[in-house]
Amino acid sequence: MTDEMDMEEGGVVKKFMFVNRKAPYGTIYALESLEVVLISAAFEQDVSLAFVDDGVYQLMKNVNTDGIEMKSFSKTYRALEGYDIEKLYVEKESMEARGLTEDDLIVDVQVISQSEMGDLMNEQDVVLSF
Amino acid sequence: MPMVEVAGKSFEVDEEGYLTNLADWDENIAKYLAQEEKVEMGDDHWEIINFLREYYNEYQIAPAIRVLTKAVAKKLGPDKGNNKYLYELFPYGPAKQACKIAGLPKPTGCI
Numbered sequence: 322m323t324d325e326m327d328m329e330e331g332g333v334v335k336k337f338m339f340v341n342r343k344a345p346y347g348t349i350y351a352l353e354s355l356e357v358v359l360i361s362a363a364f365e366q367d368v369s370l371a372f373v374d375d376g377v378y379q380l381m382k383n384v385n386t387d388g389i390e391m392k393s394f395s396k397t398y399r400a401l402e403g404y405d406i407e408k409l410y411v412e413k414e415s416m417e418a419r420g421l422t423e424d425d426l427i428v429d430v431q432v433i434s435q436s437e438m439g440d441l442m443n444e445q446d447v448v449l450s451f
Numbered sequence: 452m453p454m455v456e457v458a459g460k461s462f463e464v465d466e467e468g469y470l471t472n473l474a475d476w477d478e479n480i481a482k483y484l485a486q487e488e489k490v491e492m493g494d495d496h497w498e499i500i501n502f503l504r505e506y507y508n509e510y511q512i513a514p515a516i517r518v519l520t521k522a523v524a525k526k527l528g529p530d531k532g533n534n535k536y537l538y539e540l541f542p543y544g545p546a547k548q549a550c551k552i553a554g555l556p557k558p559t560g561c562i
Contacts, residue, residue: 359512359515362515362518363515363517392511393511394511396509396510396511397510397511397512399509399510400509400510400512400514400518403510403514403518403521403522404515404518
């Protein structure tokens, strides 16, 4: 009820965080998350993306999916900027555990520690995990 | 899946008439799809169609209208990167109609 009333006065902006935990291929989670994120952009919310655990692999450059006969959607992460989604956070510990550095990633991100990530999640109105 | 035949070549389309396989696209099918959408293709139309194909090639998605407008403004200037200009070219929705003619899937986030 309150939300509806606020909407009429120009819309409620909530803080949404999409948490990506899984490797990009093999399951549908990463692609589904990306599509929901792109759609959510139309609602002009405060959107941020977090990449933790195997989710950091989603942002790797030079991915070749020929062998698994799936379309690579890596390049689509580069379109996020055009959708005004510019808050991308990667968990430092997850990246290091997989031997990756920022240079391996296809987009500019903010690398933050596990505890900083926890704080960030606490600030959100909605956290969606994929 | 329905098939259409244009200039001796068969094309697979989905139930809404979007081309199923991006790589099948050529100018003949574009002209056919434009005709279906009642769009008369001029140079200005082709410019946007080619822009969309480049966008898709770079990002692997069809842009939402707001994103398309902004990207066109950046590349072709503000005279073209606005809703009025794009709706004049593609009256039934630039993202939807132009994407169809360009052989792209329906835009993600098209609500």
